[in-house]
Amino acid sequence: MSQTTDNSFSAELEKQGIDGHMVLGHPSGLFVLFFTEMWERFSFYGMRVLLVNFLTTAIIVGSPFSGWGWDPVQAGALYGTYAMLLYISPIFGGILADKYLGYRYAVVIGAAIMTLGHLFMAFNTPLFLYLGLAALVIGTGFFKPNMTSILSEMYKGFPQKKDGAYTIFYMGVNAGAFFGMMLCGYLAEKIGWHWGFGLAGIFMLLGTLQFWFAKPIFGKIGDPPTAEQRAAAKAQKWDTSNPDDKPNPFTKLDTFLIVVMTLLGLGYAFNDPLSKIANIDILSVFQIGDYAGQYVAILTALVLFIFVIISRLIRYTxxxxxxxxxxxxxxxxxxxxxxxxxxxxxxxxxxxxxxxxxxxxGNSLLIFNTINTLLTVVPLALITYVVFKLTKATFGKAPLSNWVQIICFAALWAIAGWMLYKEFTAESSEITVxxxxxxxxxxxxxxxxxxxxxxxxxxxxxxxxxxxxxxxxxxxxxxxxxxxxxxxxxxxxxxxxxxxxxxxxxxxxxxxxxxxxxxxxxxxxxxxxxxxxxxxxxxxxxxxxxxxxxxxxxxxxxxxxxxxxxxxxxxxxxxxxxxxxxxxxxxxxxxxxxxxx
Missing domain, CATH: 1.20.1250.20 (MFS general substrate transporter like domains)
Incomplete structure (x- = not known):
């Protein structure tokens, strides 16, 4: 029964111009998405695990291990705004992809901007740090919501296989996070911060190329919407037989309040690190007594948000x-x-x-190195096997994508092998943070x-x-x-x-x-x-x-x-x-x- 389903799935994909080769029971395109997400998460978590540590490490003049000497309050304010914006920007990126760009171009644009952001992070100056974080936020907005949209569209006619596909995709997320934090962290703490931040950027670039060169595998999936599709979406009517499906359009008041609360929320997000790091308070005009302007602003935004939600809720069935x-x-x-x-x-x-x-x-180091070797080699070997299966299935259709993937994994094995060798030959060691x-x-x-x-x-x-x-x-x-x-x-x-x-x-x-x-x-x-x-x-x-x-x-x-x-x-x-x-x-x-x- 499973083989029959796979055959019909493959045939349906081929009809749409999508590569129908199956890898471990799923379309080859799933594993292209798996590795694209893996390299993006490698870069994201590789940088994330370093940022607060780097910002709060003491200043050591002329040393590759010199941090910026910030206190944790300042580092937390900057990182918190960065993390907050990472979850807001995909809302806008998803809208642009749906209406104009298409999912695939949005992913490539996002990945390219994130690559630039990681490149900026490798330079040890405040300007490039802030530019890098801004580029990562913007790039994530384009990248994040559209990867799952491509996956969902690929499995549109076979919902029974979608749960398994998302499970595999989620493993790509965790594999990238695992190796990114391990290797970027190791290079940063053992050789110098630039090496850790730089490695994150290199794999982001390679992941972008791997996805771009895999275009023949996806056919028309993720292409920009045609004029006809945009017109059809605009003309879509609600089901008049179902009162629960009745539209509830935003009123002019809703729209105005949403704009106001968005400006106040973003004002707070930027003002928090500005006030704590550079003593610049752009929201001081909102100060009431002893209450700082930024807290008055964000509480006002919260009250407006609650009002909009309640006013919309009472209009539904x-x-x-x-x-x-x-x-x-x-x-x-x-x-x-x-x-x-x-x-x-x-x-x-x-x-x-x-x-x-x-x-x-002594023995404690030997035990740790043994465990760390198993933690590194076993998952890396399993994922390399998937690379082999994917290459075998798609080399004729997307050879450049496969060559980039081979280069990625050769580099990954080389860095991991060097790390393990270095630790096994040391008489004593300090586990990286x-x-x-x-x-x-x-x-x-x-x-x-x-x-x-x-x-x-x-x-x-x-x-x-x-x-x-x-x-x-x-x-x-x-x-x-x-x-x-x-x-x-x-x-x-x-x-x-x-x-x-x-x-x-x-x-x-x-x-x-x-x-x-x-x-x-x-x-x-x-x-x-x-x-x-x-x-x-x-x-x-x-x-x-x-x-x-x-x-x-x-x-x-x-x-x-x-x-x-x-x-x-x-x-x-x-x-x-x-x-x-x-x-x-x-x-x-x-x-x-x-x-x-």
């Missing part, structure tokens, strides 16, 4: 309104999850650098299938319970850090075991919560409103990321005033309380969902 309220409840609680989980990009990096004993010698960050990707790859099997069994809990479990399980990781750091005093460092366990529980929490959200947005919201609600969902994640960086930047201040254990207790107690509340809300949410499971 009861069923649609209730289901949208359920999505809003999920979106609200997702803020608390990412506020805590994203400490991995800020405070946990500083914790690993300053408070964890990373020095190894960035190494701990790879644990999230490793644990996802290890446990994703197991968690998925639980959700498919009779033990599958309701959405609210999954959310609550995700928050509570993640909080356990911070609770372990709080326990491990209890009573810590100057000059004493904790065992790395605490950080490894923390990442384990953070990942298990992510697997409980993260895949659920977007799934329920698509189930609960009518098709014509999905783009709007996805935008709101990503806005919630953007807020969570900004809060994470702000709070993470307070690690030194809270540690000096109270203790390091107190700092981690914040991220233990808040998610647990949020998790318990969302579980208790299950009867209400179930009622609001009107039968959607």
């Amino acid at each position: 009861k069923v649609v309104r209730d289901r949208m309220i359920a999505v809003i409840i999920f979106a609200f609680f997702v803020i608390f999850f990412w506020m805590s989980f994203e400490q991995g990009a800020s405070s946990l990096v500083l914790f690993a650098r300053d408070y964890v004993d990373r020095s190894l010698t 960035s190494w701990f960050s790879i644990l999230n990707s490793f644990f996802i790859i290890s446990f994703a299938n197991m968690v998925s099997k639980v959700w498919e069994s009779k033990f599958n809990p309701p959405a609210s319970v999954k959310y609550g479990l995700g928050l509570i399980v993640m909080a356990i990781g911070f609770g372990l850090l709080a326990f491990g750091a209890h009573g810590l005093h100057a000059g004493v460092k904790v065992s790395m075991v605490w950080l490894v366990l923390a990442y384990l529980f953070h990942t298990l929490g992510e697997l409980c919560l993260s895949p659920v959200g977007l799934s329920y947005v698509s189930k609960l919201v009518p098709a014509r409103m999905i783009a709007f609600m996805f935008g709101m969902w990503y806005l919630a994640i953007a807020i969570g990321n900004k809060l994470a960086a702000i709070l993470g930047g307070q690690i030194e201040n809270i540690t000096k005033e109270y203790s390091l254990s107190t700092f981690f207790l914040i991220f233990t107690i808040v998610p647990v309380v949020a998790g318990v509340i969302v579980i208790l809300l299950h009867p209400l949410v179930k009622k609001l969902m009107h039968g959607v499971r």
Whole structure:
């Protein structure tokens, strides 16, 4: 039966001018997308794991290991704005691709801009740092939403195979993050920052070329919309027999308020790092008494946002309104999850650098090197096998794409081999700060299938319970850090075991919560409103990321005033309380969902 499905799928793809060769039961185009996403994530996470560490490392004149000597508050403000904008820019990139560019050109444009951004990051000057971050935000806006759009279009006639395709695609995300953080981090911390930032840019460039040269594999998928298609989309009418499908267009007041709240929100995003790094306050005009202008501005934007949401909700039919309220409840609680989980990009990096004993010698070094070798070689060998299968299937159709891929993996093996050789021949070594960050990707790859099997069994809990479990399980990781750091005093460092366990529980929490959200947005919201609600969902994640960086930047201040254990207790107690509340809300949410499971 499976072979018959594969044959019919292949034949259907060939009719559309798409390469019909199957690789591991899926079209070759899926694996082109897999590797394009892998190299983009390699670059993104390779840079991400370095940024806060680089900004806060002490200034050492003339040294390749010299940082900028910022305090964590300044670094958190800059990183938080960058992370926040990364989740907002795809809203605009998706609109441009849908209406004008097409998905494939949008991906190439985004990848090219991101390559330029990584190139800028390799230069050690403030101007190029800010230009690089801006280019990465803009490039992500074009790249991120359109990769999954290409994948979805490819599987349009075979929805039964789509879940498996997304699982494979998600593995590409984690493989890229894993190797990016490992290798960019190693080069940066062992040779110099420029090498780490530069390597991220090189693989982003190669990933872009690999995708561009693979155009013959995709046929017309992702091409710019024709004039006829644009006219048809514009003329599309709602189903008059279904009152729940009735359009709810934005009024002039809605549009005006959205513009105002967007300007206030962006003003806050830029003013936060400007005021903390350069003492430039562009929102001082909004100051009221002792309340800084930027906080008045963002609270005003929040009030306007709530007003617009409520005014729109009351214009929908009861069923649609209730289901949208359920999505809003999920979106609200997702803020608390990412506020805590994203400490991995800020405070946990500083914790690993300053408070964890990373020095190894003798047998402990041998054990670590053995584990690290297995962690590196086994997944790299498996992915190389996929490259071999893809090359064998598509070399005649897209040889240049395959040659770029071969060059990428030859370089990856060479860098990984050099890293392992260097560590095995050392008498003593200090584990890199960035190494701990790879644990999230490793644990996802290890446990994703197991968690998925639980959700498919009779033990599958309701959405609210999954959310609550995700928050509570993640909080356990911070609770372990709080326990491990209890009573810590100057000059004493904790065992790395605490950080490894923390990442384990953070990942298990992510697997409980993260895949659920977007799934329920698509189930609960009518098709014509999905783009709007996805935008709101990503806005919630953007807020969570900004809060994470702000709070993470307070690690030194809270540690000096109270203790390091107190700092981690914040991220233990808040998610647990949020998790318990969302579980208790299950009867209400179930009622609001009107039968959607």
